[in-house]
Amino acid sequence: MILPRARRLFGPLGVLPFLLPVSAAIAQTDTTALQWLQRIYAATQKLSYTGTFVYQQGQQVETSRIIHIVEASGPRERLETLDGNPREIIRTGDEVVCYLPASTTVKIDKQPGRRAFPEILSEQLKDLSENYSIRKGEVERVGGYSCQVIALEPKDRMRYGHRLWADLNTGMLLKAKTFDEKNDVLEQFAFTQIQIGGNIGRDQLKSRYFRQSRDWRVEDSGTTRANLAEAGWTIRSRPAGFRTVTELVRTMGGTSGVGHIVLSDGLAAISVFIQPATSKQPGPQPGLMRQGAINVYARPVGSYWVTVVGEAPPESVKYIADSVEYRR
Amino acid sequence: MKEKLSALIDGELQGNDCQAHLGRLRTDTELRRAWDAYHLIGDALRGHVGADFTDRVVARLQEEPTVLAPQRRKMTAAKRVAWYAMSAAASVAAVTLVVLTASSGWRAEPQLAAGPETGVSGPVTTVAASVSATDAGPLLVGVEVENYLLAHQPYSHISAMQGIVPYARTVADGRRAVRK
Numbered sequence: 001m002i003l004p005r006a007r008r009l010f011g012p013l014g015v016l017p018f019l020l021p022v023s024a025a026i027a028q029t030d031t032t033a034l035q036w037l038q039r040i041y042a043a044t045q046k047l048s049y050t051g052t053f054v055y056q057q058g059q060q061v062e063t064s065r066i067i068h069i070v071e072a073s074g075p076r077e078r079l080e081t082l083d084g085n086p087r088e089i090i091r092t093g094d095e096v097v098c099y100l101p102a103s104t105t106v107k108i109d110k111q112p113g114r115r116a117f118p119e120i121l122s123e124q125l126k127d128l129s130e131n132y133s134i135r136k137g138e139v140e141r142v143g144g145y146s147c148q149v150i151a152l153e154p155k156d157r158m159r160y161g162h163r164l165w166a167d168l169n170t171g172m173l174l175k176a177k178t179f180d181e182k183n184d185v186l187e188q189f190a191f192t193q194i195q196i197g198g199n200i201g202r203d204q205l206k207s208r209y210f211r212q213s214r215d216w217r218v219e220d221s222g223t224t225r226a227n228l229a230e231a232g233w234t235i236r237s238r239p240a241g242f243r244t245v246t247e248l249v250r251t252m253g254g255t256s257g258v259g260h261i262v263l264s265d266g267l268a269a270i271s272v273f274i275q276p277a278t279s280k281q282p283g284p285q286p287g288l289m290r291q292g293a294i295n296v297y298a299r300p301v302g303s304y305w306v307t308v309v310g311e312a313p314p315e316s317v318k319y320i321a322d323s324v325e326y327r328r
Numbered sequence: 329m330k331e332k333l334s335a336l337i338d339g340e341l342q343g344n345d346c347q348a349h350l351g352r353l354r355t356d357t358e359l360r361r362a363w364d365a366y367h368l369i370g371d372a373l374r375g376h377v378g379a380d381f382t383d384r385v386v387a388r389l390q391e392e393p394t395v396l397a398p399q400r401r402k403m404t405a406a407k408r409v410a411w412y413a414m415s416a417a418a419s420v421a422a423v424t425l426v427v428l429t430a431s432s433g434w435r436a437e438p439q440l441a442a443g444p445e446t447g448v449s450g451p452v453t454t455v456a457a458s459v460s461a462t463d464a465g466p467l468l469v470g471v472e473v474e475n476y477l478l479a480h481q482p483y484s485h486i487s488a489m490q491g492i493v494p495y496a497r498t499v500a501d502g503r504r505a506v507r508k
Binding site: 053055057062064066079081089094096098107109111182183184187189221245246250252253260262264268269271273289291292294296307309310311 | 479
C-alpha cells in the first residue's frame with residue numbers, strides 16, 4: 001500500500017507552517033512540498049525547453065519530441081510522436097491544433113474563457129491539498145538532472161496517487177508517475193533528454209505538415225461556453241472534492257451540440273460529454289474502457305449518450321456517469 | 329511480489345525484508361528475470377540501451393521457431409500480443425524492451441469489479457517487427473475515444489504542470505478498444 005511505504009520513504013517531515021496561507025485541513029501536507037508544486041506550475045509558464053520524453057502505459061512505451069518556447073504572450077508548444085503513426089500537436093495560447101497525417105485530418109480546439117495561470121493557481125492548490133496528502137521525498141536523478149521527488153497520496157479511493165520528479169534548479173517536471181490504489185504504476189511520463197533554456201529556434205514550432213495539410217479535412221470543435229444546467233442536465237451526486245470547473249458546447253466527430261462539463265479535484269479532471277444519439281453517428285461503446293490512468297465510461301440516457309472521461313479510477317468515472325440526469 | 333521487487337530496486341526495502349527478498353531472488357528464476365527486466369526498463373527509460381540491444385533482440389526473435397499451433401479464432405489482439413510476447417520471453421532470457429506499437433492501448437473492461445488489470449505477469453518482450461498491424465484485433469472506437477481525449481486533455485490540471493506533454497496520451501499509437 002502506498003501509505004506505509006511512503007512513510008518509510010520520507011521519514012519525519014520538516015513542517016514549516018507559516019510559509020503558505022493554507023487551512024488547517026491540510027495538516028497532513030508538507031508546506032515545502034506545496035511550494036514545490038508552485039515551482040513546477042511556474043516552470044511550465046516561464047521556461048523554454050526542448051527534449052525527448054517517453055510515455056509508458058502498461059506494456060506500451062512511446063517516444064515523443066517536445067519544443068516549448070515561452071513568449072511574451074505565453075508558452076507555445078509543439079509535440080510530435082517519434083514512434084508509430086506520425087502525429088503532431090501544436091498549442092498556441094488557448095488553441096490546440098492536432099495534425100493527423102494518416103487520416104489527413106486537422107483537428108482544432110479552442111478553450112473559451114481559459115483563465116490566466118496565476119488566477120487559478122491558489123484555488124487549485126487549495127483543492128489539491130484538501131484531496132491529497134502532499135509530501136516531499138528524496139532527491140533522485142532523472143535524465144542527468146537531480147530532482148526533488150514529490151508524492152501526492154489520495155485521501156480516498158476516488159482518485160489516483162502521483163509521484164513527481166522536479167529539477168532542483170529550475171522546478172521543471174522531468175518525470176511523473178500515476179499509481180492505482182494497489183500502488184501499481186498506471187502510466188508514466190519521463191524525459192530521456194532535455195535542454196532547459198538556451199537557444200531554441202522558433203522555427204521548430206512550425207508544423208511539418210503546414211503545407212501539405214492545406215487540403216486535409218478540418219474538424220473545428222467550435223467550442224463555446226454554455227449553461228447545461230439550464231438546458232436540463234444535472235450531475236446529481238459526485239465524488240468528494242470534485243467540483244464543476246466549466247460547462248461548454250462543442251462539435252465532436254461530426255456531431256454538433258455536444259455538451260461538455262468539466263469537473264476537477266485540483267489535480268485530476270473528469271469530463272462529462274453529453275451527445276445526442278443520431279442515426280448517422282454510431283454511439284460510443286457502452287461500458288468501461290481504459291488507457292493508462294484514463295478511464296472512459298459510456299451509457300445511454302434517453303436519446304443521448306453520456307460519456308465520462310478522466311484520469312481517475314473507474315469507480316469515480318462510473319459514479320459520475322451514473323449520476324448524470326436530464327430533467328425538464 | 330513484483331511490488332516488493334520494485335521497492336527493492338528503488339532501495340526502499342530495509343533490514344530483514346531486504347534480506348528475505350534477496351534470498352528469494354537467488355532461488356526464484358522468474359523473479360530474477362523480472363529483476364533483470366526492471367533494470368533494463370530503467371536503463372531504457374534513462375536512454376542507456378544502445379541500438380545494438382534492439383538488433384540483438386530482433387536477431388534472437390528471428391531464430392525463434394515459427395509456431396504452427398492453431399490459434400483460437402476469437403483471440404483478441406491483447407491476448408495475441410501477450411501470447412507472442414510470452415513465447416519470446418520464455419526463450420530470450422534477460423530481454424525486455426517494450427515496444428508494442430500494434431498493441432491495444434484501450435481495453436474494454438468486462439466489468440467494473442475486475443478493477444484495473446495487472447497485465448501479463450512477468451516481463452513482456454516483443455519488438456515492433458514481430459507484431460504487424462494486421463495482427464491487431466477488431467477496431468471499435470479508436471477514433472471516437474481520441475476525440476474525447478483531445479477535448480478533455482486541456483482541462484486536466486496535471487496538464488498545467490506538464491504543458492503539452494500529457495497529449496502524448498491522445499497521440500498514443502494503435503489505440504484500439506478490444507472486447508474481451
